[in-house]
Amino acid sequence: MHVPGTVPPSAPAPQENPAVSASAEDPTGNTGRHARRFGLPVATALVMGNIIGGGIFLLPASVAPYGTVSLVAFGILTVGAIALALVFGRLAERDPRTGGPYVYARGAFGDFAGFLAAWAYWITTWVSNAALAVAAVGYLNVLIPVNGHRWTACLAALTLQWLPALANFAGSRYVGAVQLVSTVLKFVPLLLVAVGGLFFFDPDNLGSFNASGGSAIGAVSASAALLLFSYLGVESAAVSAGEVKNPRRNVGRATVIGTAGAALVYLLGTLSVFGSVAHDRLVKSTAPFSDAVNAMFGGTWGGWAVALAALVSMTGCLNGWTLLSAQTPYAAAQDGLFPAAFARRRRGVPTFGVAVTVVLASLLTVYNYMSGSGKVFEMLVLVTTFTATVPYLLATAAQIFHLASGRRERVDGARLARDAVVTAVAAAFSMWLVAGAGYAAVYQGVLFLFAGVIVYAIMAARRQARLENS
Structure with missing residues (x-):
């Protein structure tokens, strides 16, 4: 009989660290000196750092053509993202192992669902890393001209990918340190604009509520499609639950606090830029935060400051995503669903997974x-919006499964009703992510998923052969 929230009997039990035994607080048994270094502050920084990458520095200009109605889209997306964060927190209470959506999907629906979650999430992480590194070169060019030659820019992008990878190779304690420092540093200029901009706010700069001229609902949907990718990363603490201290308590808190904090920065930052830069100028801006700082304080030093902040932000984001890119394959490899090499760890970090991820991102x-x-690469970035929704939907479905069949929730009717509403909102949010990705991105993403089905067939055949020979 399959007990909800546990691995089905047909699946191999997760392997534990042979050097130590698992404790009640640490079901992963991973208590090495270089592991388990993430407390609540670092776990929260991981969530915020992965959600807030370089996109925040371009978002106000991207949604400006739709007018202030885009703030409504921000609000709707924030509600959905926090609902998804609450779902991850509930699921982490049941199973706080490393792997996040993979662990939840496999525990509820078996190996194939778990593999799809792991495969889709893995694609999301390394394609996103490549996109982030290429985008970071644009900010680096403000400080050091590197875009004059194609190979110079390429080398700069590769360097920006490999530096965070080296931090990961050094151990999870260094990953946490880099993540915490980069998150703190990048919030200085962001808060300068988000909070300081309110004192320079001029309502005449806002322009029309619905500047697109179409229906308000259409404008909300169109602007939301541009903002969807900005909220990817809410699952960060859940994916790295095995490296979080007291994960049953801290994963949920870090996820909600980190998501809410990122949303607040998004909303305040965009509103301040809207009110500081004239709408007709903002629509054409390629550096809206720089323009906002220049408008507030005068001069042209804002471009340099924001470019530096963007580089810090993206480096921290690459640092966190590099770790996450290896964690899900690590959990899947422990269960025999990914090649065994992905289960190799050194100093709390799945080093083989980090190496494969950074190589793939570098090749891309x-x-x-x-x-x-740029169109080919832009399509791959949109694909990540779709592939990320696969583990989101599977995790949400796992929560629905637990709510429908679990006995513990039925004892508390109020909690059951509250969790049911939150889960319904998270499911709707995930489906909206799929719609926002667009037809072409969904088509390309499905091809990536089908490639994973072939990999799963090979791994399943090998497992079956081993069972027959044992």
């Missing part, structure tokens, strides 16, 4: 610069 980066086509 080189391809982007060699092809000279």
Whole structure:
């Protein structure tokens, strides 16, 4: 009989660290000196750092053509993201092992669902890393001219990917330190604009509520499609639950606090830029935060300051996503669903997974610069919006499964009703992410998923052969 919230009997039991035994507080048994270094502050920084990457520095200009109605889209997306964060927190209470959505999907629906969650999430992470590194080069170019030659820019993008990878190779304690420092540093200029901009706020700069001229509902949906990718990362603490101290308590708190904090920065930052920069100028801006600082204090030093802040932000984001890119394959490899090499750990970090991820992201980066086509790479970025929703939907479905069949929730009717409403909102949010990705991105993403089905078939055949020979 399959007990809700546990691994089904047909699946191999997760392997524990042979050097130590698991405790009640640490079901992963991973208590090495270089592991389990993430307390609540660092786990929260991981969530906020992964949600707030470089996109925040371009968002106000991206949604400006739709007018202030885009703030409504921000609000709706924030509600959905926090609902998803609450779902991850509930699921982490049941199973606080490393892997996040993979662990939840496999525990509820078996190996194939778990593999799809792990595979889709893995694709999301390394493609996002490549996109983030290429985008970071644009900010680096403000400080040091590197875009003059294609290979110079490519080398800069590769360097920005490998530096965080080296921090991961050094151990999870160093990953946490880099993440905490980079998150604190990047919030200085962001808060300067988000809070300081309110004192320079001019309502005449806002422009029309619905500047697109179409229906308000259509404008909300269109602007939301541009903002969807900005909220990816709410699952960060859940994916790294095995490295979080007291995960049953801290994963949920870090996820909600980190998501709410990121949303507050998004909303205040966008509102301040809207009120500081004239709407007609903002629509054409390529550096809206720089323009806002220049408008507030005069001069042209804002471009340098924001470019530096963007680089710090993206480096921290790459640092966190590099760790997450290896954690899900690590959990899947322990269960025999990914190649065994992905289960190798050193100093609390799945080093093989980090190496494979950074190599794939590097190859994709080189391809982007060699092809000279931004459209191909842009499509791959949109694909990540779709692939990320696969583990989101599977995790939400796992929560629905527990609510419908679990006995513990039925004891408390109020909690059951509250969790049911939150889960319904999270499910709707995940479906909206799929719609926002667009038809072409969904088509490309499905091809990536089907490639994973072939990999799963090979891994399943090998497992079956081992069972027959044992």
